[in-house]
């Protein structure tokens with residue numbers, strides 16, 4: 001069985017973070033493991049508190065994972081502080097981690113800040129250059145490319161800038177665009193659109209976490225970057241189309257939509 005690791009924060013309401021990642025990996029028949037960077041007390045309406053693990057504890061989590069069940073791919077999500085970013089970068093290098101997908105989570109859909117402003121410089125210096133793929137949403141791509149994004153041409157320019165700066169593929173996600181949900185993959189100087197119609201579903205909590213974990217799962221199974229993005233885009237569209245409706249705010253997605261006879 002192929003294996004994947006998520007290095008991210010826990011979401012007590014189960015819709016984003018580690019919980020979304022493990023559910024996604026399981027739906028892909030990939031064995032999911034986790035190195036938790038922080039516990040969040042949150043639900044579909046917002047985040048009320050965050051408790052980071054210590055750098056020493058994160059180091060121990062990574063040591064336990066990499067010295068036993070080696071992950072075929074790694075996904076990095078919420079990492080709030082510069083100190084934890086340093087620990088992750090050092091250990092991924094030490095254990096020669098492969099197929100690294102970085103979702104540069106900065107702000108939750110609900111508006112809560114999940115990365116300290118002072119950590120952005122460390123993110124750029126440590127984790128971004130190690131990534132095989134970066135998956136910023138539009139506001140994150142604006143921060144990383146230091147430009148505003150209004151049009152599809154802007155998405156291409158920003159993705160190119162980020163790809164050249166960090167030497168990795170970039171998937172600029174269009175979930176925050178007004179019209180269709182079109183994602184742009186830029187790699188090795190060429191780009192390809194993964195187009196999808198906007199699904200009228202207010203419950204989008206954890207879409208970014210789910211997409212990056214689906215890509216990591218596909219990479220773990222040996223698919224190419226383009227195939228992995230295509231499969232993951234189909235997965236997120238299916239999970240949104242299942243129209244699960246839980247909670248009082250922006251609810252989670254249905255990860256069991258491909259399993260027959262579950263209802």
Ligand SMILES: Nc1ncnc2c1ncn2[C@@H]1O[C@H](COP(=O)(O)OP(=O)(O)OP(=O)(O)O)[C@@H](O)[C@H]1O
Pocket residue numbers: 016107108109136137138173174175176181182183196197198199200201204205206207208209211233236237240
């Ligand atoms: N309403 C929608 N209909 C179809 N696809 C969507 C919709 N919203 C988001 N997506 C897709 O979900 C994926 C995540 O995109 P998005 O831009 O929302 O990321 P994000 O902001 O990081 O997610 P999150 O809400 O977890 O922070 C992308 O593939 C995007 O196209």
Ligand SMILES: Cc1ncc(COP(=O)(O)O)c(N)n1
Pocket residue numbers: 008009010011016017018040077078105107108109110114204205206207208209
């Ligand atoms: C632990 C954790 N990681 C990531 C997100 C971002 O997801 P979203 O933007 O959908 O709230 C989150 N809310 N919580």
